[in-house]
Amino acid sequence: MLDATLPDAQPEAHPEGPGVVSEQPPVARVVHRTAERWRLRVPARKRDLPYFIGLYEALRAQPEIHEVTINPVTGSLLVWFAPADAAALPDALTRDGLLQLADRPEESAAAHAFHVSVNDTRILVFLIILALSAYQLSKKQFLAPALTLSLYLIDLVAGLKLERDAAARAEQAAGCLDEQVAEGAAERAAE
Incomplete structure (x- = not known):
C-alpha cells in the first residue's frame, strides 16, 4: 500500500539526486517492532518519492515480507511479515541494497x-x-x-x-x- 500522496511534497536535496541509489545505501533505523510488524525510518531519503516507490516494489518482491506501507513524507515504512520469518527479515530488507539497518533489531x-x-x-x-x-x-x-x-x-x-x-x-x-x-x-x- 502506497501511503504518500501529498501534491506539494518536494524531495529534499540529496547528493545523488532523488531516487538514485548511491554506493552506500541509506541507513534505516528500526523505531518500533512487534511480532509481525516493523516500523523503520530512513531519514536520509525523507520526501524522496522515487526512492520509496523503488523500495516498496523491491520489498514486496521478497518472500519473507507480506505487506509494505511507505510514507516518503515522514521517511518511514511499515513491514508486515510472519513471525516465523522474523529472523530472516534483516536479510530480506537489505537484500536489494536499497537500505542498510542502523542497528541490530535485537538492540x-x-x-x-x-x-x-x-x-x-x-x-x-x-x-x-x-x-x-x-x-x-x-x-x-x-x-x-x-x-x-x-x-x-x-x-x-x-x-x-x-x-x-x-x-x-x-x-x-x-x-x-x-x-x-x-x-x-x-x-x-x-x-
Whole structure:
C-alpha cells in the first residue's frame, strides 16, 4: 500500500539526486517492532518519492515480507511479515541494497522491552496499592492511610485509562489517513 500522496511534497536535496541509489545505501533505523510488524525510518531519503516507490516494489518482491506501507513524507515504512520469518527479515530488507539497518533489531527489542517492563511495574504497583487499601479498610482505618492509598489508586487508574485512550486515538487517526490515501489513489487511477 502506497501511503504518500501529498501534491506539494518536494524531495529534499540529496547528493545523488532523488531516487538514485548511491554506493552506500541509506541507513534505516528500526523505531518500533512487534511480532509481525516493523516500523523503520530512513531519514536520509525523507520526501524522496522515487526512492520509496523503488523500495516498496523491491520489498514486496521478497518472500519473507507480506505487506509494505511507505510514507516518503515522514521517511518511514511499515513491514508486515510472519513471525516465523522474523529472523530472516534483516536479510530480506537489505537484500536489494536499497537500505542498510542502523542497528541490530535485537538492540531495538531491548529498548522496547524496557517500555513493556515499565507497564508491568505499573500493574504491580496497582495491585500492591489495591491490596494495601483493602488491608487498611479491613482494620477500619478509613481516613488517612486508606484514603491516601485510594487516591493513589484512582490516579494510577486514570493515568492508565488516559494512555489507552491516547493510543486508541492515534490508531484511529492512522486508519483515517490510510483511508484518505486509498481514496486519493483510486481517484488518480480513475483519471
